[in-house]
Structures are given as C-alpha cells and as structure tokens.
Amino acid sequence: MPTAILAHAESRPGGTSTGKGASLQQINISHESTDSTPVTVREHELVFAEGDAAHQRYDIVDGAVMLFRVLPDGRRQLVELLGPGDMFGLTCASEYDCSAETLVATRLRVSHRLDCSQVPAAICRMCGQLQKKVAELHEHSVVLGRKSAMEKVVSFLLRLASMDTGRRANGHVRLAMTRQEMADYLGLTIETVSRSLSELRRRGLIVFEKADWFHIPDAEAMESLSGDR
C-alpha cells in the first residue's frame, strides 16, 4: 500500500483536482495524531486522498475544507463543503471514499476513529447506516453532477444489479420503478431515460424479459459506459 500522497498522485494523473504542490501534509498529520492540539494546514493542501486508509477523523477548528471525488477521466465533483465545527473522515469503511483538501488555511483537530465496542448495538447500527448513506450520497452526487445521461442510466442499472446480486443467483434484476421515478432519481426527463434504455437494448447491453425484469449479458461493456472506468 502506497502512502496517501503517492496513491493519490498515481491514481489520478489527469485530475482537474489539486495538482500543484502535492500534499506532504498528510503524513505529518498522521504521526502527530491524537491529542487535542490543533494542526494547521495551509491553503489548498490535501489532507487525505480517496482510497487512503481511514485511520483518522478530523474536526475543523477554523478554516474550510472541501471533500471531492474524481472520475478516471478527470471530472471532479465536490461532495461536501465544511467549516468550523464540522467533522470529516467519519467512515465505517477501511478507506476514505473521497479526498479532502483545505480551501483556506485551516486548523484541524485529529483523532482516532471511535470504536463502537462499548456503545449500545442500536446506536452502533444507526451510525453504520448513516455512514453508508453518506457514502452513497457522495457517489450519487458524482452521478448527478458529472455524468452524462447515458452514464447515469448505466450507473443506475449496474447499481441495481449489484444490489440484487447475492439475492438472485441468475443475473436477472427487477426494475421496480417507473420511468418517471428513474428520471427523478437521475436528474433527467422520462424521455431521456427511455431513449437511453432503448439504445442499450438496441446495442444488446441489456435484455428485457417481462417488461420490468432485465439482465446484463456483458458487465464489462456496461461498466465501460458508466464513466467509472
């Protein structure tokens, strides 16, 4: 596993993102760690990168931070804007799902992840649910903000398919939504959704049986249309 910075530098070469002076900051912060004296981070420095091991949580004392994700072709979507009193890096996953960069000089309090072992299970479960929601909403922000109509529809169908995977052994997926609902989820019109589905059907990338059941013969091909590869 490369360090945060290297991982970032390698994986997003063409990114619209930060670019410039790299981001040595993170390592420093990592080892300074868990007391309550704030760390100061200069303007436009990376705090952590998407994919980094999620060892810390951060508390903004003052300043401002943006969280963002970048698609492989460089399209970037900011998913959160944070200020004093806000926390970030709260994830139940082992890696951060997005990158964090300061907008202005910022003081951060760094702490270890909480472990839920002595917390009532109900609370713990709720936190997990909330963290999952946040991650999914980040993902959805990228879809809404930065993907084309076809990419949106493809991403949606792949998500449905992966949700159903495990439940249904064969790859047949129930599309239990009207076109209007799909459109309202993806920020499109009903006609655009319909046209996208028709084209996918024409190209053999999805196959419908019984109107609201479909399957994906070639997941590779679909993924190449999702904007995520």
Add this chain to the structure above:
Amino acid sequence: MPTAILAHAESRPGGTSTGKGASLQQINISHESTDSTPVTVREHELVFAEGDAAHQRYDIVDGAVMLFRVLPDGRRQLVELLGPGDMFGLTCASEYDCSAETLVATRLRVSHRLDCSQVPAAICRMCGQLQKKVAELHEHSVVLGRKSAMEKVVSFLLRLASMDTGRRANGHVRLAMTRQEMADYLGLTIETVSRSLSELRRRGLIVFEKADWFHIPDAEAMESLSGDR
C-alpha cells in the same frame, strides 16, 4: 400542526409526486408504533411527508422505499433508494427533510427515535454530524439534479451567506473558492459559473468588493431566483 398527510396535501399541490390515492397509511403506522412486528405498506404509498414531525425511525424488512424532495414548482428529486436492511427517518431535526414512499409492497419495523442521553457525548456528536451531512447531501442532490445553472449559483451564494451569518454582522461574505471549485461543486463549468455571477452583478443582485468578498443587497430577490420559492 396538521397531520402528515394533510400537511403534504396542502403544501405541494402541483407536485410531480405521488398524487393519486393519498396516504392514510401513515396515521395507522403512527399509532401502531413501537413493537417489533413489522407493518406492511402497499406499493406506492406515502410513509411520511417532508415537514412531518419526525417521531419515528423505520427499518425495512423487505421491499423498497424511495426518499424524495419536491421543489415548489413540482420538480422532484429522489434522494435515496432503500432496500431490505436499510433504515430511514434517522434525523436529529424535529421534522423529516424529505418524503418517503414505497416503490413496492414493503414491510417496515417502526421504532421511536433513540435518545442520546445515555450515549457517550463523542458518539452523540458524531451521529449529529452524520445526520447533518445526510440532510445537506439531500439538499445538494436537489440542487445538482433539478436546478438550472442560475438557480445553482444563487442557491450556493445564499448558502454561503447564511453560513456566515452570525459570524459577520454586516452581510459581507467571503467567497473563498475559485471558479473551478464552485463549478465542481455545482456540476457546471467554470464559464457558466462566471457568466451567472456576471449577470447577478449586472442586475445588482450581488455586489463585489475586493474580488472575493461580496454581499447580497436584496435577499428576497435572490431567493426568488433560487428555485426554492
């Protein structure tokens, strides 16, 4: 305070939303309440509406639920799609920030909101942060999915202004982001952001001093351009 159903029926007359057979379900659920026997809700029924008092949390046993928000002119944005094992209605606010409707027949376990009084403060604070994030991401989904470029920019400036309110007595707000960052937040290009700002400046709706400080002379007028009125 009207009941959930009435509130919904009144407040969103032109909505693209559910429309049809109304949503008596909610009241029933409300009073059946907090045991562990699941309640069954038929397809396309409203569980609760945006603005309803947030007394319950819901656990999906099986089925599927969508959470959505509707702008005053009827534009709708689905903000979450949920399935078995997912929870919803988790908010720290007193009212739900979006409506919940079943996609298919669904069994729900209903429970009261947890109170945080006997939970460690650190955990409680984290839950609060996560709930706030979820609410903000819902709001941002509406912006990304359903608003025009001008509405996006106006909504963003109003949000900045309201964040800074309290900190700065005069209405002067720091715009500590580049055009590229604003564009990447709003799902636009740098040129479109620039054009929108120029038009707002031309129309006297925002006034810049010192390049990254501005103020809003007429908040009413701005709000009427945000899509939220």
Add this chain to the structure above:
DNA sequence: CGAAAAGTTGATGGCTTTCAAGTCGTGTGG
C-alpha cells in the same frame, strides 16, 4: 515589470429538454 494563473466574454455546437404523436400493456365492461 513581466509572466502565469484566474477570470471574463463571445461564438458555436451538442446534449438534453420540450412538445407532440404515436405504441404498448393492462384492467374493465359490454
């Protein structure tokens, strides 16, 4: 002062929406 970055403005094109007919599918009633 000069160069580079950030921002603005104009012209053009394309993707998605809008408007308008269609077709399909399902449930009802003759």
Add this chain to the structure above:
DNA sequence: CCACACGACTTGAAAGCCATCAACTTTTCG
C-alpha cells in the same frame, strides 16, 4: 372474448440551455 380506455412507455422533431473552444482581460506574485 374482445373492445375500449387509461396509463406507461416510446419515438420523432425542434428548441434551449449549457459546454466547448477561443480570445481577451484582470489579478497575482516573483
């Protein structure tokens, strides 16, 4: 059983909004 009606979906044509491409201006900073 079939005709009909209604809603959901599909398809086409045209318009509009925003992205793209291309200068140009302003600001920043060495």
